[in-house]
Amino acid sequence: MQSFFDLKAWAYVSEEFDAIKVTKTILKSVTSTSCDDDDLNLLQVKLKEKLKGKKFLVILDDIWNENYHDWSILRAPFEVGAPGSRIVITTRNRGVSSMMGTIQAYCLHVLSNDACLSIFTRHAFGAGDFITHPNLKDIGEKIVIRCKGLPLAAKSFGGLLRFKENPDEWKEVLNKNIWDIPKERSGIVPTLMFSYYHLPAHLKRCFAYCSIFPKDYEFKEQQLVLLWMAEGLIQPQEGEKEMEDLGKEYFQNLLSRSFFQQSNYDSSIFLMHDFINDLAQLVAGDIFFRMEERFGASKQRKIYKMARHSSQQGGGTKQFEAFSELTCLRTFIAFKLPQSAGCLAPEDPLQLLSKLQCLRVLSLSGYGIYKLPNSIGDLRHLRYLDLSDTPITSMPESITTLYNLQTLILEQCPYLKKLPSTFENLVNLRHLNILNTFSLEEMPPQISKLTCLRTLSHLVVGETSCSGVKELGPLLHLQGTLCISRLENVIEPRDARDAKLIEKSGLDGLLLEWSDNLNESKDRTSELDILSMLHPGGTLKELIIRCYGGARFPSWLRYSSFPNMVLLRIENCKKCTSLPPIGQLPSLKDLSIEGMDSVKNIGAEFYGENCYQTFRSLVTLYFKGMGEWENWISYGEFPHLQKLFIGDCPKLLGKLPNHLPLLEKVVIYGCWQLVVSISSFPELCQVEIERSKGVVRGGKVNFKSLNFMSVSTISEFTSRIKGSDMDGLTMVENLAIFKCKELAHLWTDDVGSLPQLPCLRVLKLEGCTKLVSLVAEKVEEQLQLGMPSMVREIKIQNCIVLESLPKAMMYNNTCLEYIQIVKCDSLLYFAKVQLPPTLKRLEIIHCKNMLVLLNGDNTNCSSNTSLLEYLYIENCPSLKSLTSSGELPVRLKQLSIRYCQKLETIAKRFEHNSFLEIIRISSCESLVSLPTGILSLCHIDEIDICNCATLVCFPEEELLTANLRLLQISGCEKMQALPNCIHRLASLQELQIKACPGILFFPEEGFPINLRSLVISDLNITEALFEWGLHRLTSLSRLVISGGCQHLTSFPEKKLPADSLTNLTIERFPNLETLSSEGFRSLTSLEQLRIEECGKLTSIPEDGLPFSLLKLIIYKCEKLTSFPENGLPLSLQQLSINRCPLLTLQGRNPFDEN
Structure with missing residues (x-):
């Protein structure tokens, strides 16, 4: 970097964009002298002179200004630099990068936990780890988890704890709210507040609304936009864009400023960093309230009675009662606890409805609600109702009096069979989501009156004319994706024409579906006319046709109709004898053909009119379940195809297309008649072949990654490659050979043997039942120096006659890090001389005749040359010792041994194994002692x-x-x-x-x-229980005592750790008769109590159980007859009672109806 650029400069810009100041800073960097001129033209002339013909690097840090004119002025002097010059811009606003960029912006992602930990420890200790402070490691790692990959947070927390060694001070920081840290000691708070104050007023309101989301909550763009709409936060002026479009702009603006971040696993899902969530709560103030009740945490802000927007997560009756006083509430969203199966008291939120008459947003998604009360119709202001993922079976007619309702979400309601008959009264409804509500039998009549609809996820065609497909006609504003199912109920083609799909330019995706279980005798000749009339508009991007019963496809399915189509799937159209001419679709990237049982040949008709310029954009091609397909006659090219999948086409013969220049992956399975010529595949291609007739090689081809999977017989395989040019395999990096049952050696001196594979990185062998060794004995010496020496990973499984691993690969390899050997019954030992010098992970599993890991007296395994860190041995019943020398590798960190019944010794001592962190020994029945x-x-x-x-x-x-x-x-x-x-x-x-x-x-x-x-x-x-000294364990939070306490008749006999104990389990106390009132009264932090198999226990303490209790489980207490008269604690969220035949519930018990 230093030598590459002639000049280097850095300038901090910030929100106040001052071209004169920035130019002065850059000029000073490149001249090393100050400049007092304030004339921008004069400054730029001087800067041009210095930059002219020079290769420079200029960094403009933290730019906020999106004005292109200002940027044009600033950049003028840079245009005289030499080729290779670079300007690097950092910004928190993606709008800046879009305005400036000639290249795509690079978005910084959150750091890994290890990287964050390193930053934290360097600022806390001046070191990269906790070696000097092991007692602070657990707390420190929890603090780093709070940072969630944010380097500024790691730096701030580390600096805050600089040279502090008291664990209590660390715990205080762990539990401290980021906003409680003084600004002068934290860079986080000023940075976040600065970003917020930079927002325009309308975005500040929208961002504050996000404070109702719990931390780590994942949401989608449309979900948040619809909530903003319902609360009136999006108010377009007359003649402006639609509310939805304006809301998308708001969302993208907040995303570009990093208030939201994309999920790592799904680009359509977003979330807020914990510190951004804290910021939202801070700026939202008291009118927003979020109640969270999780096991082990119950800190809550005081509820402001005039609060307008609220959410609730978890909680029982007592928590829901707190909302009954919030009569001005406009938003109520009840979130499920993570991994919760549903709410145990579904009636609780419904009881609130009569008191919350001002609600605009109501979401009960995921709750155990079977029906809604009629009083739902009294919520006249309601605009957003979400009942998704509930077991609701029907909806009251009163819901159709919600004339202001904009959004109704009924996604994944598997038991909902119909919608109210007067549904057409919801004249302001804009979004109806009934996706995956599979029991819905038909649409309500006259939905054509809902002319404001923008989203209709699913139309179930009914048998009556009022619920038919023609009801779509007047719905001109539909957008997004529309699924039309049960098309067999369309009798007249003119009804399909009246749906006017061709006029619905807002639709991006369309699914046309007939039922797949129709009677074979049903006349389906009219389906071609019906599908012809369902011609969608030319803006369509995705089309799926499923279970269509016509013999051919309509003429509209061709390239001229859909210039924007990127995805096409044709599934289970079993009577079609040919595929539609789709080769000329210019934007098509993803094509899937499945279950076309009547197609025998694919030829010119598939490619279209110009057979030699076809599938110009296609990236993925997928064929599956084509039972009668025999021939694929290729007329055109696939110039951009990257992935080809062909599965379960048992009659397919002939050749695959041979011009696939960009192909990256081929997967072929269940094509029993197909002989695959791998010479037709390009370089850098990954090939997986399973359950096919065979494999042949033609000309010289280099492969980066080659997988032969389940080739039927290796004899057929080898006979076809004899005399061929095998040098093309020398570039292979990943080689997997599965179930080649005739293979005895990989490397021999025979013609057609594998070359030496100098680039091999990963080798996997499985089910090669005649494989004796990787290298034939007669050529091992001569191949020793040329054996693959770059292998990083070896996995061998179910090679039952394998006797040894090649010495050259084991000992001359300087890259080998991981070996796994599974079910290789003929292996007696893993190695004779030493472990591979670079090996870090070794797994030996189900090798029933292995006697010792390292055979022969040696000391090499325990010397500093061995890098082994992880050793896992399982189910080696003949293994007696790990090493003949009795010592283990010195760098070993984790040792796990399971089901080695004859193992007598692990090692003599652990004197030299100071790196060990984890030792797990299980089911070693002959082990007499542990190493000193x-x-x-x-x-x-x-x-x-x-x-x-x-x-x-x-x-x-x-x-x-x-x-x-x-x-x-x-x-x-x-x-x-x-x-x-x-x-x-x-x-x-x-x-x-x-x-x-x-x-x-x-x-x-x-x-x-x-x-x-x-x-x-x-x-x-x-010993008596009170002699165990449990009361001295002041940090004890979980106590389980199970069986063995024959003498106990009352529990607890003495005080337990009252302040800290949150989880208590007592099991199999055969003589326990009572629970001590005094003992349980002192357990003020107890949250979970489990009592099992106490056959003589008759009652719960009369004074009741602790008010902190959240979860109570009672199992098989046959003589337990009742709960206390004053009932169970109102804090209780979960109650499970099983096999207690005499138990009756009485008193004030919130679970009476459950």
Whole structure:
């Protein structure tokens, strides 16, 4: 960079665009002297002289001005620079980049969690990690998660904690609202506020409205625009654009200024960063209110009685009651809790309706609502109603008196069968979404009167004329995508003509669908005339025709009709004998043909009139389920085709098109008669062939990624390549060979053997049941130096006679990082001499005859040359030891061993394994002891020992680790005691001890005082519960005690950690009769209580359960007869009672009807 440019300059522009000031700054950078002139012309002349003929780099930082005239003036001196000069502009406003850019703007994405962590620790400690402060690691990682990839946040939080080492101070920052941090100590607040103040007034109002969305809530553009419309935030002047179009401009403006961000996995979904969400709440003030009630969090702002807009997430009766006083409310949106199956008290929000007469927006999406009350019709001001994803079965007629209703969303209401008969009264309805409401039998009569409709997602054609397809005729403003189903109910072609689809220029997408289960005897000859009359407008971009029963397609389906069409799908049109002439559609990118059972040949008719200039834009071509298709005669080219899929075409013969210059991926499966010539595919192509007759090679072709998948017989494969030019495979990077059952070696000295593949990166072999070795023994020595040496990953599965891996690939390879071997029963060991020097991850699974991982006395595996970090061994029943030397690789971080019944030893000691973080040992029934030093490992985070029946004890340690967070011991029948030093494991947060009947006592010193979770199950502990010292565990939030407490008749006998305990489970207490009122009264933070299999328990404490309780589960308490007279806490959100035959509900119980 330094040597590439002759001159370099940087200027901070900001919101005040001053061409003179910016020019002065640049001039000073390139001359290293100040300039006092204030004449812009004189300054630009001087700058031109300095830049003339020079290659320069100028950075203009933080530009807000979108005025093209100002930019034209500023850029004038730059035009004299030498080729290769660059101007880099940074901005938070995409409008700036659109105005200036000659190239596409580069949008910065959020940082990865690791990158954010590095920034945070460098500002907190001056280092890149937590090595010097391991006790702060957990809190620090949670703070970084709050940053959500925002580097400014990571920097601000890190600077705020600079050189602070008290965990309490870190916890305070973790729980602090960003707006509570002083502005002088945080760069976040001024930056966000500056962006907000820069918004015009109408966008400020729209942004503030977004404060009703919970954090991490995902929304779509149209959803938000329709909410803004309902609240009157979009008010076009007479003669201006439609409200929807104006709303889209508002949305895109906020998106361009980074108030919204696109989802990483779906470009149509948006969300707000947590700090932007906080900003929205701050500027919205008291008239916006959001109630969130999640397990473990109940902090709420005080409700302002004059609040206008609100949302609610989760919560029970008590939470909904809080809204009954907000009589001026205009917005009420009830959000489901994430991963919630629905609300347990669906009647709660409905009871509010009579009190909220001013509502304009009502959303109950996802709630368990089966019907609406008639009083819904009293909400005269309602403009937006969302009942999507509910089990609603019908709608009251009173809903048709909502004359101001603009938007009705009934998407994914699977039980809704019909709409009200007077639906035509909703004369102001603009958007009706009934997508995926599959039980809807027909449309209500006379929807043609709803002339304001812009969105009609689905028209279900009824059998009567009033609900027929012709009702679409007067709906001239339809936009977006329209699905018309049950077209078999159209009798007269003139009804289809009266739908006037050709006049609906706003439609982008159209689905025309007949039912797929029609009687075979039904006369379908009229369907051609009907489809002919359903001619859509020329602006259409996407068209799907499904289950059409005509013998041919209408003439309108050709290139001249649809210059903008990008997607076409023709599915299950089983009587059509030929495809339509669509090769001349100029914009078509995605073509899918499926289930065309009567098509035998594809030829000239498919390509259109000019067969030699076809499919000019096609990128993806998909054929599937063409049961009678035999021949594909190619007349034209596919100049831009990138992906070709052909599946389940069992009679297809002949050749595939041979001019596919840009093809990137070919997938062929279930074409049993097809012999694929891979010479017809270009370079850089990925090929996947499965369940086909065979593969042949022709001329010399280089492949970047080649996958032979399930070639039927390798003998046929090899016979066809003998004598061919195999050098074309030398560029292969990814090679997968599956189920080639005759393959014995990959590399031999035979003609047609694979070349040495110097570029190979990934090798996958599966189901090659005669594969003995990758390299034939007689040529291994001579090929050793030429073997693939760049391989990064090897996966071998179900190669049951494989005896060894090639030495050259194992030991001469400087790139190999990952090896997975599964079900290779003939392997006795993984390696003889040493591990591959660069190997980082090794997985050995279901190798039933493997005796040892590394065979032979050596020390190389534990030397610094081995980079192995992850070792996973599962179901190797003959394995007795990992290494003959008794030592493990020194850089190992994670060790997992499962179901190795004969394993006797893991290692002698962990003396040199200081990098170990996780140890998981499960179902190793012959393991007698653990390596010494296991509790002294300085980086160990988790130890999990499970079902090791002969393991007696942990080794005694003098120096204990400071980092162990999780210790689990279960199913170790001969384990006699926990480590005596366990109380000194200061970082231990989670301890689980299960099914270890040999443990009769806990250590005298008790448990580590920082425990947060303790699970004790099926131990024969003879000590009384109060002697366990649980009350000293002031951080304990979760306690599970299951079985083994024979002596307990009342619980708890003594106080538990009252302030911290939120989750309590008691199971299988055979003699428990009562729950202690005193003990439970003290548990003021308890949120979840589970009581199971306490057969003698008769009652719940008379004083009731804690008022903080959110979830109560009672199972198999056969003698439990009643709840307290004063009922259950109103805070309760979930109640589950099972196999309690004597239990009756009484008193004030919010779940009486459920």
